[in-house]
Amino acid sequence: xxxxxxxxxxLFALIIVWAGVSYAQxxxxxxxxxxxxxxxxxxxxxxxxxxxxxxxxxxxxxxxxKKLTYSQIYIDSVTFISSVHxxxxxxxxxxxxxxxxxxxxDLTFEDIWSxxxxxxxxxxxxxxxxxxxxxxFNESVHHTKMKKTFTCWECHHAHSFQNMNRSLTELKNVxxxxxxxxxxxxxxxxxxxxxxxxxxxxxxxxHSWLPNQELxxxxxxxxxxxxRINDSLTVAHYLMPTGKAVKNCLExxxxxxxxxxxxxxxxxxxxxxxxGFFNGVIVNEAYVxxxxxxYFLNIASLVIFGLVLAGLFIHVIVRILLPKNKK
Amino acid sequence: MINRFYYYPGWIRxxxxxxxxxxxxxxxxxxxxxxADLNFLLVKFKKAVTVHNISGVILLISYLIFVIGNGVTKxxxxxxxxxxxxxxxxxxxxxxxxxxxxxxxxxxYPLSKKRKFNPLQQFTYSMVMYxxxxxxxxxxxxxxxxxxxxxxxxxxxxxxxxxLFHVSVGFLISVFxxxxxxxxxxxxxxxxxxxxxxxxxxx
Numbered sequence: 001x002x003x004x005x006x007x008x009x010x011l012f013a014l015i016i017v018w019a020g021v022s023y024a025q026x027x028x029x030x031x032x033x034x035x036x037x038x039x040x041x042x043x044x045x046x047x048x049x050x051x052x053x054x055x056x057x058x059x060x061x062x063x064x065x066k067k068l069t070y071s072q073i074y075i076d077s078v079t080f081i082s083s084v085h086x087x088x089x090x091x092x093x094x095x096x097x098x099x100x101x102x103x104x105x106d107l108t109f110e111d112i113w114s115x116x117x118x119x120x121x122x123x124x125x126x127x128x129x130x131x132x133x134x135x136x137f138n139e140s141v142h143h144t145k146m147k148k149t150f151t152c153w154e155c156h157h158a159h160s161f162q163n164m165n166r167s168l169t170e171l172k173n174v175x176x177x178x179x180x181x182x183x184x185x186x187x188x189x190x191x192x193x194x195x196x197x198x199x200x201x202x203x204x205x206x207h208s209w210l211p212n213q214e215l216x217x218x219x220x221x222x223x224x225x226x227x228r229i230n231d232s233l234t235v236a237h238y239l240m241p242t243g244k245a246v247k248n249c250l251e252x253x254x255x256x257x258x259x260x261x262x263x264x265x266x267x268x269x270x271x272x273x274x275x276g277f278f279n280g281v282i283v284n285e286a287y288v289x290x291x292x293x294x295y296f297l298n299i300a301s302l303v304i305f306g307l308v309l310a311g312l313f314i315h316v317i318v319r320i321l322l323p324k325n326k327k
Numbered sequence: 328m329i330n331r332f333y334y335y336p337g338w339i340r341x342x343x344x345x346x347x348x349x350x351x352x353x354x355x356x357x358x359x360x361x362x363a364d365l366n367f368l369l370v371k372f373k374k375a376v377t378v379h380n381i382s383g384v385i386l387l388i389s390y391l392i393f394v395i396g397n398g399v400t401k402x403x404x405x406x407x408x409x410x411x412x413x414x415x416x417x418x419x420x421x422x423x424x425x426x427x428x429x430x431x432x433x434x435x436y437p438l439s440k441k442r443k444f445n446p447l448q449q450f451t452y453s454m455v456m457y458x459x460x461x462x463x464x465x466x467x468x469x470x471x472x473x474x475x476x477x478x479x480x481x482x483x484x485x486x487x488x489x490x491l492f493h494v495s496v497g498f499l500i501s502v503f504x505x506x507x508x509x510x511x512x513x514x515x516x517x518x519x520x521x522x523x524x525x526x527x528x529x530x
Contacts, residue, residue, distance in 0.1 A: 211376065215473050249372040253363050294491065301498050308502055312509050315425075319513075322429045 042077075045090045045098070050077040079160045093158070115152045129232050136230055136238040146195050154195075155181045175221050178235075182222040209247070220252075334443050335525040339402060342393050343522060349386035353379060354501050361494060383467045390460060405443045406453045416446035428513070438529050455503050459496050466493035 048054055052074060057064045080086055091098060095110055119130040137143055142150045164174045185191045187203050203217075210216055225246040227236035246252070335343070356379040359369035370378065397403030419435045424447075427435070436445040444452060466489050469476050477485040511518045521527040 211373070212473060249376075250363055250368070253360070253372055297491070297495065304498075304502060308505060312506070315509075318429055 041089050041091070046075060046077050049073055049075045075159050082162065083158075083160050084163050085158050085161070112151060112153060113158070115156065128234075132230065132232055133237045136228075136233070136236065140227075140237060140239040141241045142239050150195055154185065172218070175219065178221045178223065179217070182226075186222075224252075330439075330529045332438065332440055332443075332527045332529065333525055334527045335521055336400075336402075337525070338392070338396055340522060340525060342389055342396070345385065345389045346393070349382045349389065350500065350504060352382040353386065354497065354504070356382070357494070357497055380471060383464070383471070387464050387468065390464060393456070406449065406456065408446065408449045408453065413446065413450065417450060420445050420447040424510075424513075438527065443527075451503065455500065459500055459503070463493060463496040463500060466490075466496065 049069070052069050053066055054069055055064050055066050085093075093113060095107060097104060097107060116130055116134045119125045119128065120134070122130075137152070142154075162177070164177045183203070185195070192198070204213065207213055207216075223236055223239070226239055228238040228240055229236050230238065356370055356375040359375045360372065360379065363372055363375075369375070397406065416436070423432065423435050434445065436442065438445070469489050470486070470493060473486050476489055480488055517528055
């Protein structure tokens, strides 16, 4: 390549780099502006719904009174923005009539979307298998016992839901997040009363049979024992009736631990198959007695054990063959 | 001429018996838990955990009695040894066990009133009683209170590391036990009698 060609090539490369950087910058700016638009539009709603306290005025505005925002219409703006739906405008899902203040009383009866209303059949979300989730949920005790009163929202509030299992967060956070979803009702008699006539005892008392209770609660999700595993779903959605929950220690504390198909599902399956449970999830805080078998230690122990037995066997043979010289 | 040495006073024989039973129970239930499977199970999982825990606590108490006993009686001196020429002495003893005894040679370190264990026994018994067993007890006690163990060490579960050490040390103790039982069969009658009535008869 002569000097002239080299210069042209250099300039050409420079233009491509410049174009690339500019394009990225424009995209970033567009995203930022879109976010700004959403934020400013949502700010209109959050001006009331994002505050825990609001002020009510009399018709002639001479009197005013501060009141606590009703918890069901309060939206924590930070939680909403960091949720999976944080990039949506409020009116993407809610009626445009909400723009009129004060809102019409009829809007209280606005239909609530279920997850499948938006996500079913959407190729972008195919890996989540929303249709299968819906099927499992429809068979689940939550649906069969409570029919329409229990919707997706009870566990996956659209204003706060985070997809913990597929993010890179620590396993302990996933467990705490998931268990809090269950405890939100099952450890809250007032909330439970909304759905069930059943009297709730404490979670500790109903799990008194479980050894090392605190350790189990911190390291296993409720659904790992209370749901039927579905291989194509990351999180099982078929919640079993109380009596059918796992009570046999071996279902988890064994080589084919069910936790492998549930809690630790998002870890590399291949590694687990080849090296066993321990090696496949070593960096994921996993520890289950009976399921943690180190492939290499197993081999080493077998070799040592074999050598010891072989040595003793040879000694026995020599002792038998040379009895007279035996001391 | 037959020499009789009173090597095993009552408290040692009692400790040895309890220690042996606890070790066997711990190994059996330990294997059952470690290799638990829906198709393979030596003892029911919950039962194995309970028996393992109880045996472990009894072993801990008996170990404390052993250590205190060794401190207040003369038995402790049988576990102390000089590291000077230790390797040479151990090699000599191993040579005797693997070659010498078959040629009718005399034991290089015959037992006497002052020598209850030969150098190889002295070294292995000391290692087992003062290194492996305490390590296994400490990790075992930690596993009894797993919530107290540091959650993560270098991004690996603290409980997992403690368990790996516990299981590995348990395995080494099992290997020792097999060799120990086998070697007690060399002069089985003398050894068995001694551990039952305390008197060791030596020609």
